[in-house]
Amino acid sequence: DYSSPYQFDQHWVQRVQKEEKIFQQQKDHFDAMKRENSYERVEKVPGMYDRMSRRSNRSTSSRSSNSVDTVSTYKNPKSSMGSSKSKSSNYTYLKEQLKQEQVIREKMQEEIEMLKKTI
16 A cells, blocks of 8 residues: 555554544533533522522512622622522422422332333
């Protein structure tokens, strides 16, 4: 295939360079994903407060003014401890979560029973 060792070397050098380029692209992509995920993790918490408080006072205030005070309570948890509103909405939110988890658990239990029957 290769008339000289030099050509053979060139072929491999090019291949290695190509591989390195692909690897670098993947690494960049992965790093970007990691950065995005870490941002998301920080964002998720205020977002949760946002959803809960929206549920409790949908008509009274707009979303934007809502998110402003949620951010401040998020940054300073002591202040949110004092306000009973955020506490109660948090409680209802957690109750909802628990209900959903119980439903999922029941479904899984049913599936397990079905599988036991088939075995």
